[in-house]
Amino acid sequence: MPLVRVTLLKGKSPEYLDAVSKGIYDALVKSYAMPEGDHFQIFEQKEPSELRFDRNFVTKVPRSDDFMIVNIKADARRVGEKDALYASIAENLSKSPGINPQDIFLSLDVNTYLEDWSFGNGLSAAKAY
Secondary structure (H helix, E strand, O other): OOEEEEEEEOOOOHHHHHHHHHHHHHHHHHHHOOOOOOOOEEEEEEOOOOOOOOOOOOOOOOOOOOOEEEEEEEOOOOHHHHHHHHHHHHHHHHHOOOOOHHHEEEEEEEOOOHHHOOOOOOOOHHHHO
16 A cells, blocks of 8 residues: 655656656566555655756766656565565666666555554544555
8 A cells, every 4th residue: 555656847648657657666566566556656756956966976977857756655564575576677778668776766664553644534544454
């Protein structure tokens, strides 16, 4: 039940955003064994004054205007699963829509308890399952 938030600079086409969405979703299904259909993503396109980042911090190749922050809120995972997810997202997005891996900043927020989620109808996920 991951919730994904992607923040990037304004001006990307719907096709570009679709490719990013699919690449992240496919990586979650593969690396986190996420069930099909568990697809909840928020895309935020920001003006350059609203999304500030260092183009050279811990990277050998400067970041471009394709830079994005991908924040994934999900339940706790093992280190190997996290590493597999990072690699899979970078691989998928480098293939389509062609994002260089240094432009993908990933952050995981752990949300362990079902009672911290509601999928609708005013019910805690702990009570809905």
